[in-house]
Amino acid sequence: MTDAVPARITPQPLPPGSTLGILGGGQLGRMLSQAASRLGFNVVILDPEENSPAGRVSQGQIVAAYDNPTALSVLGQTCQAVTFEFENVPAGSVERLVEGGAVVAPGPKALAVAQDRVDEKTFLNSVGAPTVAFAAIDTLEDLRHAVDRLGVPVLLKTRREGYDGKGQVWIKSPADALKAWTVIGERPAILEARASFQRELSVICARGRDGAVAVYPLGENIHKGGVLKTTIAPAKVDAKTEARAHAIAAAILEGLDYVGVMGIELFDLGGGLLLVNEIAPRVHNTGHWTQDGCVCDQFEQHIRAVAGWPLGPTTAHARVEMTNLLGDDVKKWAALSAKPDARLHLYGKAEARKGRKMGHVNRVKPLV
Amino acid sequence: MTDAVPARITPQPLPPGSTLGILGGGQLGRMLSQAASRLGFNVVILDPEENSPAGRVSQGQIVAAYDNPTALSVLGQTCQAVTFEFENVPAGSVERLVEGGAVVAPGPKALAVAQDRVDEKTFLNSVGAPTVAFAAIDTLEDLRHAVDRLGVPVLLKTRREGYDGKGQVWIKSPADALKAWTVIGERPAILEARASFQRELSVICARGRDGAVAVYPLGENIHKGGVLKTTIAPAKVDAKTEARAHAIAAAILEGLDYVGVMGIELFDLGGGLLLVNEIAPRVHNTGHWTQDGCVCDQFEQHIRAVAGWPLGPTTAHARVEMTNLLGDDVKKWAALSAKPDARLHLYGKAEARKGRKMGHVNRVKPLV
Known part of the structure; x- marks a missing residue:
């Protein structure tokens, strides 16, 4: 490569x-x-x-x-x-x-x-990073054909925008195609086959201006209602899975001539088989654990890359369980502040609207 | 207590x-x-x-x-x-x-x-925290008597202000008293006996609004030209010395009904004998190692105390060698940024005047 x-x-x-x-x-x-x-x-x-x-x-x-x-x-x-x-x-x-x-x-x-889910998956496959089977959808006709080809259940998403579960709809029967097409606003879309994965992992990685690549240990993610709830890192993964994730990360970073930190969400199919769910060209919520688990966290790492500095080390010195504080969760700050293993990170947002990311807590455990 | x-x-x-x-x-x-x-x-x-x-x-x-x-x-x-x-x-x-x-x-x-070196030492002795022998000096006559009593060499300092070796002068012979008195501006002063210490230690400690006390592992300090150059922490100290430092810290914090982080500079005489050199009622340069050696550093600890939060943990997860970047030292940033064990902390000061504290670097080593 x-x-x-x-x-x-x-x-x-x-x-x-x-x-x-x-x-x-x-x-x-x-x-x-x-x-x-x-x-x-x-x-x-x-x-x-x-x-x-x-x-x-x-x-x-x-x-x-x-x-x-x-x-x-x-x-x-x-x-x-x-x-x-x-x-x-x-x-x-x-x-x-x-x-x-x-x-x-x-x-x-x-x-x-x-910014474009079809371009993203096309690019990923081109650099050897596998994804679920997918089809670009421009018309209802496209959608019907693709549902036939990929089978059900199958996920329809807008090509652009939408996050945390917004702008997407599951199609459970070919008869649902019209309704789904209406729900997403008859906009250019992508149809994605369902992955039978065992768990969701993510890998935070970085590439410097000098082409150096640095990869943090993997995190295991638990989503709730389409929103990340918890990341546990370093995740327990076998050497084959770890190596595969590193190879995928390096291929993506190099394929984009990338500079900065990237978050890559992965489906773990077991046996060292990984699919890329999506990439985020920025620091990533599943990398917040690095603040209390690594000497150089993802934020410093990104700034180093952007400023043309050498990348920092990515080794973990602790096992961290990162939990997002969504909406009223942040009211637990007083109880959390009293727990010796809990490092609080609060964002200074005034209004704790339902589901809004108000902060996160890193529970720091010994590295096992 | x-x-x-x-x-x-x-x-x-x-x-x-x-x-x-x-x-x-x-x-x-x-x-x-x-x-x-x-x-x-x-x-x-x-x-x-x-x-x-x-x-x-x-x-x-x-x-x-x-x-x-x-x-x-x-x-x-x-x-x-x-x-x-x-x-x-x-x-x-x-x-x-x-x-x-x-x-x-x-x-x-x-x-x-x-703010007053005589009041400080008087207070310290009153709570059982030993210091060098000292005398309050208001007149040249006081000074001559005190030099006779404490012997030479002996250190004359202004009672108020002065830091990093400024506002102080060594008296090496009784005949030097007049000159020394002139040098410090004939101001209210303190005369301090010399301590025959083996090394300089410091202890960073905190007290919360609830009266809880937290003490970090000791640091060993190396000064150069009256200014702190390096702190190595946790310092290698025997259990007796560690316990003595903790007892002194608790006595001082409680005696002042203190809230916040305090830095206490100690002379290590050996054999578990410690003298308090001075106290700083604030976060302290010799506590910067906690940023990369502890999950809760002295800055968060101080904010926790001031805000009435429970104190955080003070255990170290790494051994840190903190070195101040004074004046042109900061020009080493590029070389330091490439060292995996070096965590840079730069203060954003524009002008690197001689001796000015521009930043510090924490070299992070495994805990031994």
Whole structure:
């Protein structure tokens, strides 16, 4: 695989005191900003919401839409490098940032692939990362044919946007095709075969500007209502599965000429067989365990990559059970603060709306 | 000792979303602010220097002198609790903060004791914490008598202010008394006998609002030119020395009815004999190793105490060699960033003046 990567000129790493920009002022932006300031960088956030969680721990925040040309020009001129906390960054925004003089990482190719589920799976298969069988759907006719071919049950998702279980519907009988097509708004879609997996794993990995790849130990994930509830890491996996996950991660990172941290969700079919469910070109909720389980967490790792620094170590010194605090879960803060093994990470969000990610807790256990 | 502490009513811990104030916007304020935001607090800094290291990672900064009445009133009204990164906070400032409605921790008694070297040593001896022999000096006559009594060499220091070797002079012969008296400006002073110590240790400890005491493993310190260069922790100490340090820490914390983290510098005379050199009523440079050696570092510990939360655990999971990056040392950042065991902490200071604390590096080793 490394043979296919052309020789790269390593640019100079950005010195401390440089300014980094982050698109998105939520919890991921907040934790990225904290990691960046620990390394001596200044941080500016772009987010339409005033006084955002990330803005409150950064040198400045530009309050504007993500595609506001003036805001993007200012950010590009202020920041030596720009990154983002979410993958649906408009392609035009990246172009304008680059025009302003900033390096943007991860780059346009990773964004384009991650924004379209058909392109994503097509790319994954092209680099040898297996996925469930799928079909691109543009019409009801396409859908009917694909349901016949892939069988039921089968999952219909919009090609673009939608997350945490939104914008998707299960088709349990060929007769449901019309209804499903209506539910997702008759938009370009992807139809995905069901995977008979034993469990969901994820792998947090990174690639530096010098082409170096670093992979954290795998996490095992438990979802509830389509939303991540818990990650346990390092997951108990056999050597074959671990090696397979590492090979998949390296193939994806290299195939995208990627710079930064990526989260890859995997279906574990058993016997060392893994399918890629989806990739996220950013720090990832299933990587929060690294904050208390590794000396260099995913946030510092991402900042290192974006700033052109050497990647940090990915070994775990503890076993961590990370649990999201959704909505009113955050009211448990007082009880959790009294547990010696519980490390609290709260995002500074005022309103604990139902299901909203308000924080997480890492329960730290000895490495077994 | 606990018998002497009156029964306490534990106030409610401050909920996440509360605002904390910090007097001082340097590196200690910066790392305190980062710890506070991790727990979901908002932070406001008071510092006369615009765009201070701590202000740049906080929700806001009030740019004013530490005794500016308006600034203090605003801070007291904005913040539910206020703390500080340096001990020379004017007593009148604390009064005004309390009038504004804020809880200030550590409290006035700890500040008063820490601001006057004679009061400090008198207090220490009163709670059974031994120090070198000393004498209060108000006149040249006092000084001559004290030099006769304590012998030479002997150290003359101003009673108030002065740090990192400033405001102090060694007297090597009785004939040097007049010169020394002139050098320190004929100000109220303390004369200290020399301790024949084997090494310098320090202990970082904390006391919560509920009276609970937590003590970190000891650190061994190497100073250079009166400034801390390196701390190695946990230090190799025998059980007797460790127990003695813990007892001294508890006695001091309880004697001051203290709330927060304190740094205590010790002279190790060998054989389990320790003298207290000085106390700092705040997070301490010799406690920076806890950031990468403990699950709950001294900064989070201090915020927990100030906010009335239960104290966190103090056990070490790694051995850390902390080295200050002074002045141009910070230019080594690129080489250090490539070392897998080196965790960099940079303070975001623009100008690397000679001897200025620009950052520190924690070299993380397995616990032995």
